[in-house]
Each structure stands twice: as C-alpha cells, then as structure tokens.
Amino acid sequence: MKISGAAVFAIAIASVEAFSPASVQQRNGATALFSTTEGSKPRTKKEGRLGFFKSEKFHRKGFKEVRDNVEDTINEQYQSSLVDDLKSSNYVIEKDNVKVYLAKDFGFCWGVERSIALAYEAVRHYPDRKLHITNELIHNPEVNDRLTEMNVNLIEKLGEGKKNFDVVEDGDVVILPAFGASYEEMDFLDKKNVEIVDTTCPWVSKVWNTVDSHQRKGLTSIIHGKYGHEETVATTSFCEDYICVKDMKEAEMVADYMANGGDREEFLKYFKNAVSEGFDPDKMLEKVGLANQTTMYKKETKAIGQLFQKTIMQKFGPSKVDEHYYEFDTICDATQERQDAVTELVENGNDYGLDFILVVGGWDSSNTAHLLEIPHHQGIRSFHINRADCISADNTITHRTVEGEIVTEPFLLNLDKDLVLGVTSGASTPDAAVQDALSQIFLLKKMQDAAKEGSAVKSD
Template sequence: MRLCHKLNKEGASHGLAGRRQARPVRKASVTSSASVSGVEAERIDGRSVRRSLNQTGRYTRQPRDDPVSQEKMEEHGVGYSSTGLVAQMRENNNMWQQGQVTVKLAKAYGYCWGVERAVRMAYEARQAFPDKKLHITNEIIHNPEVNQRLRELDINIIEEKENQSKDYSEIGGGDVVIFPAFGATVQELKEFRDKGVQMVDTTCPWVAKVWNAVDTHTKKNCTSIIHGKYSHEETIATASFATQYVIVKDLKEAQYVCDYILHGGNKQEFLTKFSKAVSNSFDPDTMLDRVGLANQTTMLKGETEQMGKMLEATIMKKYGPEKLNEHFVLMDTICDATQERQDAMYELTADQKAVDLILVVGGFNSSNTSHLQEISEHKGIPSFWVDSASRISVENNSILHKTAHGELLETKDWLKEGPLMVGVTSGASTPDKAVEEVLERVFKIKDPSFTGIEPRKCAPVQVPTH
C-alpha cells in the first residue's frame, strides 16, 4: 500500500484521530431526529447524494483561509501555535531549557491536519454567517476545550444522549449545519440537503477517501470489511455508504473473518460475535465471497496493512491467484497520523534513562491519546496524562492524571527537586496551546518567579491546501 504524503514541518501530518465511543450503534430512523445507522431499509446511493450537495448552491467543503478567523483561532488557542512555546520549540529542534527543566517534544505530536482544518472551517462559518443559527451534528473534534470555544461562538453542538436519538427538529431551513471532521452518514447528508439548510462540510478528506473506497466496493458487489470501532462516529458514517459490511476492530477479529471465508463455520456464532458490527440481514455464508478492505482513519496503519495481506492471502488460497481481482478489492485509504505519533513516542521513550518523566496531553476520551500514555507506561517511565493544565496544582505540586486504562489518580510532589528532563507529547485532537499551558505550570512549580514565555513570531506549520 502507498502511504499518504507527510507534511514539511515536524509535528504536523494529515489525517484524523479520535476515540472509542462507549455506546451502541445508532438505530435507523426516518424521523426528524435523523438518528441513523449504516443501512436503512431503502438503499441510498451515497456517491449520488454527495455529488448532489454541490448542486444545491448551499454546500461548502473547502476552507476559505479567512485571516479574521485565523486570528481568532490564534487568540483562542485552538490552532497551531505560531508565536508561543511550541512554535519556538519547533524552531529549536523540539527542545527547550527553562531553569532546571529541559523539555523534549516528540517529533510528531498534536493536531493532525484534518482536525485543524475542521476547526478552521467552523470558525470561518461563524464569520461568514454572523446572523444565522449554526449547528454541528456532533463534536467538531474530540477535544472539550475546542468544543467549548465553539459554543462560546454561539454554535450549537448536537450530541447524542445515552439511549436517545439525536434531535435535529430544532434546525430550521435558514440555518447553517456543520458536518464534523468525522463526517456524517449518507442519511444525514440527504436529510439536510432536502431540508434546505446551508451546509459546511468539514469532513477530513482522508475520511471521504475511505467513503470512495466503500462506494467502489458497493459498485463491484463486494462486502466492505471495515477496520474500525463499530460505535465510532467515523465508522458509523463510513458504514452508511456500504450496502454490505462487517466491522472488525483488530487482527484477531480479522483472522476470524478470514477463517470463515476459507472454511465456513457457525453462522449464528458469527452473527452473535458481530451483532453490532454488520449490515442488516447480513449472511456470512453468501456475502463473504467478494470483499474489499476499508478503514477508520484513526486505526493503526500497520494493522490495516496486515489485514489487507491476510485477506489477500485468504482469497488467493480459496479462489486462486488468477481470480484475486474478481473477489478482492484493495484501495489506498491509509492515513498514518496516528502511527506517526506512536512512532515518535517510541523514539522518545527508547532510552528509559533519557527522560525523568513523560507528560501526555489530550482529552480523557481520546483513544489515540490513551495509546501514547500506554507506551510510556509499558516502558516503566513515570507518565502523567492530563487533558488540560487545570489538572496541575502549582501551589500543592500535585497532578490529577489518568492512566492508559482509565484510572484517575492524584499524585502529590510529582515534580522532584533538582534538574528534570521532561518528555512531552499530545493527542491528535489537542491544540498546541494546551501543551503550552501544561508546561507553563511545570515551569512555575520549579521556579515560582516564572512569568511566562515571551511570544515570538515563528514560521508557520506547512499544511496541504486541499
């Protein structure tokens, strides 16, 4: 598989990273709530719906690079840092010395391109439609501080409540609806197209690329094997573009599917195992003879690649190499933002004696951030995962932090006396400002006279334009 190109500056890459959602797949509905799952009783042509959006004259899917919005993002600390500590570290080989504290920033960290792009488009939408009601069909990204900033801009975020469908009935025909970075289901796209609202689509282009792959599977009468988490918004949206699908979360489940393709098995056991992760009326005995692979963009690229090889080998073994293309479709849909951050973390922790502790910054509901924390824990390095600087008490030298497995702990006297080497990284939905605020509290604990980092204009992060 060909890997997507990387960006020119360390710490920024394309893609979208997210979290595991602890909730069931949304049930199909044709009411005004528009709460949907991957398949409805009536098949909707996803590609046709997406193409029709452009014809409405009410649809935007590209950033406008509005300078006023960019300035506001900088003011609110929800974009890439251009003057603060992180920006200055980028120009100093990702290192910083502040009194007795030396900080080493991971080579790849923080916002991926798809996340920053989505936030930027939401800010631009508020600027472009100052007098209209704005709604987002979910959190724009999985970062509480960023979403709170959007609420402060009077943008309504419609979140799904436990065991309840989303209610879109409050959205009127003259309103603006923003689709989040994870995308929206094909049923939601159709409903808002027909409702007459202005649509701002911040879906990460790499997510949309996966949708194209699933669309191709449908046209070739293939079942989509989707590497992802069945309850994650992105996977829910991707599955909605498929006619037939199975969602597998890891290599173990992928191997189970491969074994079933080769040897058959207990159909009821299969359907029970994937009860929340298959399309309606799925029949593994008849729907696994032609398959294609797609993925949730936040899954590990190495696992997706390995699944592709497993499925390819399975199909060749069953049907022969000469019929591989008749029974298997493989397209390049890999985004490596998550993997890059993990690779950088492995490098940061390679020498257990090189750092005294690790700081991981990111939302407590972020699965990609939890994996970063897990790496340092496995290396036996003291590691503290916080979602914001508010978790650190300067007065008490204490920190409220989370482990990779979800335990919330308070550690007192966590910063020891004397020189410290601190490694730091952040999840893919974490703006640079969050890292800067955490480090400033570290500096303040070690030196009560610390008053902050003097801003300095730095070179901007180079990102793709489309």
C-alpha cells in the first residue's frame, strides 16, 4: 500500500445539487439537543449543510504544508512488506508449510485513506489546540488507538444518541469521521467558535444528496442500513420521512405493508427505532425512494430494490412506477470490489484447497462483516478477527460470527497437512493488520509442526 497525497486529495467532493426551500421538521433523539433554526431563519437541511461548508472554520481539503510529512507517517505506520510481496507474487505466497491466497481487492479504500490523511493533517496543523473527534474515525482499532496516542479526544457517548459536547471549548478543533456526522451535530458545531475538519467520505455525501432528492420529489426514504450505525444515523438526520430496513426480512415486512396494509401499531412497534418521528405507514409508503448505507451487501440491496419496484408495480400498475418509486445505487465501488474479490476466492476455494478464509477488520466494521457473509453462506469455514492477537498460541481463534457473537474455538484442525488459507480485509483495515495476523498464523503452524516432530520452534 502506498498512499499518494495527490491521489488522496484529487478526489472530487460529491456533486452539489440544486435545492428547493421546504420547512424544517424537528426530529427526535439527538435533535432535541441541537436546534436547526436557532439564530437564523429556518432552512432545508441541504441548504444548511451547504451553509456549513461556506464557513471559514469548516475545512474539507486538508492542510497542504504538512501533507508530505503526513503521507510518510501513514505509509510507515500502516503499510506491509508481506502484503506487498503477496501482491507482487500474483496474490499467492507459500511459507513455513502455509499457503496464502490474498483476495484481489482488499484493505484500505480511498475514502478511508483520505479520512486518515485529513485527520493526521489536522493534528499537525493545529499542534497547540485541543482536538476532538465526534466518533471513531473509522472502524479500526489500530487507527483509532493512534489518534488517541496523538491526544485526539473521542467525544464520549452518553446514550440515547446524546454525546458529551461540554468538553469542546472555544478555539478547539473538532474532526468529523469518515462516516460523517449528523445534521444536528454539524449545526451545533457551526454555531460554536471551533475549527471543524470534515473527513466525511464523498460517497457518504452522495447518499445524503440522494435522500435530499427524495424530499424534493415528496418521497419517503427507505434506507437499506442498520439504524444504529453511525453512517445511517447521519443519513437519517438529513431525511424528513424515512424508514430503515437492515435486511431482506425487514424489507419484505415493509413491502407487505405497502401492498396489503396491516396492523399499524405492531408495525410501528417493530420499527420504532428505525423510522422518522410521526411516521405513518398508511400514508408514507405510497411514494418511496431507496438509498443505502454505503457498505451493505450489494446483492441484498439490489434484491431489496427489485422487491419494492415489483410491489409498487403490482399496487399501482407498471405505468405509475416512476411516480411512486425512485432508486439510485449508492453502494460505493470499494465495497463492491471487495465483495467481488472475496466471491472469487470462494469460487476458487475447492481448486485452491482452502482450509478457511480469514477476514481481518474491526468488529464494528459493517463492510468487513459483509465480507464474512460471502464465504459463510457458501459453507466455507471462515473467521472475522479484528486483531492478530485473536489467534492464540494455544491454537484457538477468537472471532466474530455472522450473527455478531464473539466466540473462541479450536483453530488449526488438521495438523498432518500443509495449511492453505484465503485472506481478505475490510476497507478500514491497514495492510499492517493483515501482516500481523498472517505472521501469527505462520508462527502457530511452525509451533504445531514442531510439537508434532517433538522439537522446539525458533522464532524468526
């Protein structure tokens, strides 16, 4: 991995669409903390967002004078010679009776590289200021630990969507993470005397533009995403009427209500945390637009889109589909490419003789969790670990299952043969984390082989 400053910053910021005035609705949850109208006339959320960007205190392009220095630091901390070797040897390597196949697309996406670079530049550009971040920068423990080591304060969560912004004082610097921040947080910070460094990935901003276009067309946004995920929390804050569906089962519940109606109270009870305030399923499912969390499983988003399109067609007739349904694919390329690459590994799994597939990435990382689902659903033994030390010298592995449980189980099962594994990593995982995990496996295999032979292992 070599991060180029030019590449990182030659990224087009998501296009800005025209907007039409509309009244601002107050929302529940965090909105109660932050007024959207205080000190200025009411405005649309998109108008408000564009207003934030115009402020001299709102920084979206980084700080040139420290860029080269930051680029060197990032490469030093996160790149891996082992992963570079794997890439240059056609994504396969053999060492100490272990054969490793690396997925063709894996690891840091440009949105994450950009976000880390902007955060590091902020630290260097404001050496004497207190810095805060409104959430984890990305879902990766090593990267977040590094920011903590650089004295960036992670603003404490107080529960029920509230955070302790009391610690932010005049003159401080506040970093917004790669998933973005909610409208209410941006509005609140805009009114304070602080510098804001916005590292939101442009793909996420694209989703916000999509839900904004739903509002202009008078559509309810159906968001394929997890309502509690930081990115979806931010996206819903830019919506007026919305409902979140996390998977096909929930999409089918919504489609069924659209087509046939149902028990309104039961429906609202089930989706109580996943809908906008005052959501009325009898009125608000007549005209809908689909958007998604950028890191969802692409095949599922597509299937959900087809389900709603079919439901609308059956209810209103084919000629009325455009009037009642709008879809815009907002799965980011990085997510799709990593899913395609692990699918290819799975398809070749028998030919390669894979014992298992290892997925490396933060346990809270949605895109990493989806990478696990692909081999899991094909019946291939697979593990999602967040750090190398999930692999223990006692030949156990601690991993996150597709159901989200953290479990520990025996790891290398057949000690009489060479080990063959596939490996991939999420979009927020540094190559160095993959190297650490593989090194742990090489060492463990060596230990197991030595124990079998009755000799002691020498560490490299």
